[in-house]
Amino acid sequence: MHEVIPYLKYLHGLFNGFVILLFLYQGWLGLAIRRDRTAGRSKNVSIIKRHRKLGPIFALMGITGFFAGALIVYLHEGRIFVHPVHFIIGLSIAALISITYFISRKIKGGTSTFRTPHLFIGGVIICLYFIQAFIGLSKLLSASH
Numbered sequence: 001m002h003e004v005i006p007y008l009k010y011l012h013g014l015f016n017g018f019v020i021l022l023f024l025y026q027g028w029l030g031l032a033i034r035r036d037r038t039a040g041r042s043k044n045v046s047i048i049k050r051h052r053k054l055g056p057i058f059a060l061m062g063i064t065g066f067f068a069g070a071l072i073v074y075l076h077e078g079r080i081f082v083h084p085v086h087f088i089i090g091l092s093i094a095a096l097i098s099i100t101y102f103i104s105r106k107i108k109g110g111t112s113t114f115r116t117p118h119l120f121i122g123g124v125i126i127c128l129y130f131i132q133a134f135i136g137l138s139k140l141l142s143a144s145h
Contacts, residue, residue: 005076009143012072013136016065020129022058026051027122034119037110059101062125066094083139089132096125 029051036044069090070080081087100121106114 001075005072008072008075009140012065012069013133013140015061015068016129016136017133019058019061019065020126020133022054022061023122023126023129026054026058027126029054030119030122034115055104056101059097062097063094066090083135086132086135086139089128089135093125093128093132096121096128100125 029047032044032047033051036042070087073082073087074080100118103114103118103121106112107118
């Protein structure tokens with residue numbers, strides 16, 4: 001099993017890099033919806049449907065990426081708290097994704113008070129993902145030398 005771990009580390013990084021791109025796309029969709037709503041323009045139903053349909057899928061992918069990383073570390077090291085900052089940020093991302101998902105379920109109608117927290121937490125998730133990617137890449141690149 002230990003001979004597979006280096007490949008799993010790279011696969012974990014590639015998967016989560018892809019998830020970051022998906023979250024950026026999802027954020028772009030959400031901002032497009034928000035711009036139309038705040039400008040008083042008519043709803044772009046296709047963008048709204050895409051945002052609602054993809055959100056839960058991307059959320060599950062983000063949470064899966066965290067648990068996959070924790071599992072890889074556990075299989076390699078026998079414990080999960082080997083890279084504490086990377087672990088805590090990953091756990092924070094997974095928790096915030098869950099919170100954002102549940103907040104999104106409460107957004108109903110045009111004047112929902114849950115829209116702004118949904119936007120804010122989504123922005124924090126994306127920022128944390130970039131910090132997380134930087135830390136992960138640093139670990140991968142320093143381990144390969």
